Amino acid sequence: MTDEITVIPGDGIGQEVIPAAVEVLDSLEIDFEFHEADAGDHVEAETGEALPEETYELAASTDATLFGAAGETAADVILPLRTAVDSFVNVRPAKAYPGVDALRPETDLVFLRENTEGVYSGHEDRLSDDLSTLTRVVTSSASEQLAEFACEFVDEGNYDGFHVAHKANVMRETDGRFRDTVVSVADERGVETEEVLMDAFATHVCLDPTQFDVVVCPNLAGDVLSDLAAGLVGGLGMLPSANIGPDRGLFEPVHGSAPDIAGEGVANPAATIVSAAMMLEYLGHDEEGLRVRDAVEGVLEDGPRTPDLGGDASTEDVTNAIVDRL
Amino acid sequence: MTDEITVIPGDGIGQEVIPAAVEVLDSLEIDFEFHEADAGDHVEAETGEALPEETYELAASTDATLFGAAGETAADVILPLRTAVDSFVNVRPAKAYPGVDALRPETDLVFLRENTEGVYSGHEDRLSDDLSTLTRVVTSSASEQLAEFACEFVDEGNYDGFHVAHKANVMRETDGRFRDTVVSVADERGVETEEVLMDAFATHVCLDPTQFDVVVCPNLAGDVLSDLAAGLVGGLGMLPSANIGPDRGLFEPVHGSAPDIAGEGVANPAATIVSAAMMLEYLGHDEEGLRVRDAVEGVLEDGPRTPDLGGDASTEDVTNAIVDRL
Ligand SMILES: CC(C)[C@H](C(=O)O)[C@@H](O)C(=O)O
Numbered sequence: 251m252t253d254e255i256t257v258i259p260g261d262g263i264g265q266e267v268i269p270a271a272v273e274v275l276d277s278l279e280i281d282f283e284f285h286e287a288d289a290g291d292h293v294e295a296e297t298g299e300a301l302p303e304e305t306y307e308l309a310a311s312t313d314a315t316l317f318g319a320a321g322e323t324a325a326d327v328i329l330p331l332r333t334a335v336d337s338f339v340n341v342r343p344a345k346a347y348p349g350v351d352a353l354r355p356e357t358d359l360v361f362l363r364e365n366t367e368g369v370y371s372g373h374e375d376r377l378s379d380d381l382s383t384l385t386r387v388v389t390s391s392a393s394e395q396l397a398e399f400a401c402e403f404v405d406e407g408n409y410d411g412f413h414v415a416h417k418a419n420v421m422r423e424t425d426g427r428f429r430d431t432v433v434s435v436a437d438e439r440g441v442e443t444e445e446v447l448m449d450a451f452a453t454h455v456c457l458d459p460t461q462f463d464v465v466v467c468p469n470l471a472g473d474v475l476s477d478l479a480a481g482l483v484g485g486l487g488m489l490p491s492a493n494i495g496p497d498r499g500l501f502e503p504v505h506g507s508a509p510d511i512a513g514e515g516v517a518n519p520a521a522t523i524v525s526a527a528m529m530l531e532y533l534g535h536d537e538e539g540l541r542v543r544d545a546v547e548g549v550l551e552d553g554p555r556t557p558d559l560g561g562d563a564s565t566e567d568v569t570n571a572i573v574d575r576l
Numbered sequence: 577m578t579d580e581i582t583v584i585p586g587d588g589i590g591q592e593v594i595p596a597a598v599e600v601l602d603s604l605e606i607d608f609e610f611h612e613a614d615a616g617d618h619v620e621a622e623t624g625e626a627l628p629e630e631t632y633e634l635a636a637s638t639d640a641t642l643f644g645a646a647g648e649t650a651a652d653v654i655l656p657l658r659t660a661v662d663s664f665v666n667v668r669p670a671k672a673y674p675g676v677d678a679l680r681p682e683t684d685l686v687f688l689r690e691n692t693e694g695v696y697s698g699h700e701d702r703l704s705d706d707l708s709t710l711t712r713v714v715t716s717s718a719s720e721q722l723a724e725f726a727c728e729f730v731d732e733g734n735y736d737g738f739h740v741a742h743k744a745n746v747m748r749e750t751d752g753r754f755r756d757t758v759v760s761v762a763d764e765r766g767v768e769t770e771e772v773l774m775d776a777f778a779t780h781v782c783l784d785p786t787q788f789d790v791v792v793c794p795n796l797a798g799d800v801l802s803d804l805a806a807g808l809v810g811g812l813g814m815l816p817s818a819n820i821g822p823d824r825g826l827f828e829p830v831h832g833s834a835p836d837i838a839g840e841g842v843a844n845p846a847a848t849i850v851s852a853a854m855m856l857e858y859l860g861h862d863e864e865g866l867r868v869r870d871a872v873e874g875v876l877e878d879g880p881r882t883p884d885l886g887g888d889a890s891t892e893d894v895t896n897a898i899v900d901r902l
Pocket residue numbers: 324325328329473504745746775
């Protein structure tokens with residue numbers, strides 16, 4: 251069966267790292283049909299909207315979408331795309347790779363971020379000249395779906411259990427609901443959980459990241475804590491991510507469009523190529539996913555390396571080296 | 577004029593570090609009147625409420641309150657105490673001290689955390705069996721008051737300006753109001769500001785903390801980001817804080833009650849004693865505040881040191897050494 255893939259390079263280095271990932275995918279013996287689509291600042295400048303209807307529809311109907319980056323319009327592109335694939339979890343591994351200068355090289359974490367609600371469901375009101383409010387939403391159903399995913403993730407990955415990060419000492423009703431639901435699903439499934447306040451997590455992950463493996467969090471907590479973990483493994487440049495829905499997924503590097511280096515052909519394609527490996531695994535091509543991961547790790551270790559990792563190789567050099575290893 | 581000070585040791589090591597700080601204060605030539613008050617888990621166990629009315633009233637009427645720590649009841653004690661002193665800003669310096677093993681020894685930051693609203697104003701509702709909401713509140717008036725404090729803080733400290741951390745790309749109306757108000761007050765005052773998304777801050781502060789000096793944030797952002805900074809300077813054990821209101825203040829170490837070491841007499845009193853130095857400065861005793869800071873820094877550098885810093889001194893040894901240096 252052909253896998254239908256929407257490919258959205260977006261802005262800046264998205265235009266460089268997405269073709270690199272497609273080259274890697276093309277070199278595998280898998281029958282893909284790629285659908286090119288557009289989004290981002292440059293589309294908004296031309297048409298007035300950052301995410302064209304056609305792009306949304308493609309993401310909402312193909313098996314998977316590979317997305318690069320968007321600039322100023324990032325929120326207008328990424329958040330609707332996450333909705334298009336109906337993704338309830340954002341899987342964000344943060345692992346220090348060999349050969350990459352990391353503040354905490356022993357870091358090896360996976361964040362499972364709730365991907366639909368919290369402050370992101372975005373009911374905001376301007377109640378007066380002085381006062382604005384935002385309605386933060388937490389449902390048991392979304393928390394349950396996330397927890398079920400987390401339990402399977404832990405089983406498949408042979409983890410001991412997972413941490414639940416939250417701020418239920420302040421957000422007693424909403425994060426309380428989140429925590430209680432997640433913990434009770436895990437209890438039923440016989441998966442061990444440990445609670446941690448999100449602020450305490452921020453301290454402890456710096457002091458000793460090996461205390462944590464899988465961290466389940468509400469939406470904004472997952473955003474901030476996974477970016478913190480990026481700082482421990484050497485920056486956003488290395489982080490892949492997967493937005494998983496019941497029928498389709500959206501795969502994207504965590505980094506942005508990097509306008510400072512865009513167009514120079516030196517962007518590090520690793521995060522995007524590992525995101526493509528996550529896509530392969532999601533689509534059932536586990537063996538190929540693993541081969542891609544191994545090839546990326548090998549190249550990170552032995553070079554060639556892009557300038558962000560202290561080398562002077564181009565995106566193309568690195569991509570070719572990865573393809574050669576496959 | 578006598579300074580009226582409410583002293584609340586609270587739970588766990590609060591019972592050890594607060595007497596240490598009082599000893600330091602007592603050794604100065606300042607006319608204090610101390611009012612002992614109680615709060616925390618042990619009070620709740622006895623009386624059913626963690627924060628007795630008398631304690632609240634004392635905090636709300638004296639010039640300053642020095643608070644240690646509370647255990648499980650932390651939120652029930654600290655949040656009302658912040659209200660009692662009507663504090664609109666929580667000042668949280670995060671600085672790596674000499675002699676303290678820090679992940680990023682070059683860290684020297686001050687967070688100015690909005691202290692009254694955001695998700696902390698806590699309007700939560702259980703709308704159905706499945707759904708709970710929290711109303712996050714942002715007002716221009718609170719943002720303005722914080723910004724005015726920040727501008728004075730920057731002027732007095734000879735900083736170049738300040739960063740505003742927020743998540744206005746998602747919370748457009750509420751954090752948008754926060755950001756716009758803070759930036760416009762600073763513009764009027766001729767103080768330079770730079771914006772940073774709170775997630776991006778989490779990455780960048782790990783990669784290079786020297787990019788930042790003063791960071792102004794909404795309430796929860798300030799909570800999490802300052803705890804992150806604690807991880808960079810060697811843990812919460814070292815962080816003091818000041819909750820500043822128009823007429824009174826509340827001074828507390830950022831660390832908790834540390835039940836694992838409570839009662840052993842080995843708690844590190846540094847964060848509490850520096851919090852007391854912040855209190856001295858707030859009360860106009862700048863010279864004494866500086867002397868206390870210098871004494872603490874000297875002892876951190878030369879010892880004696882408590883076990884958390886690799887030494888084997890007691891709280892009393894360290895306190896005596898600090899008093900000797902005054
Ligand atoms: C661009 C922004 C809306 C997005 C988020 O907050 O989720 C980004 O920070 C991310 O983490 O993918």
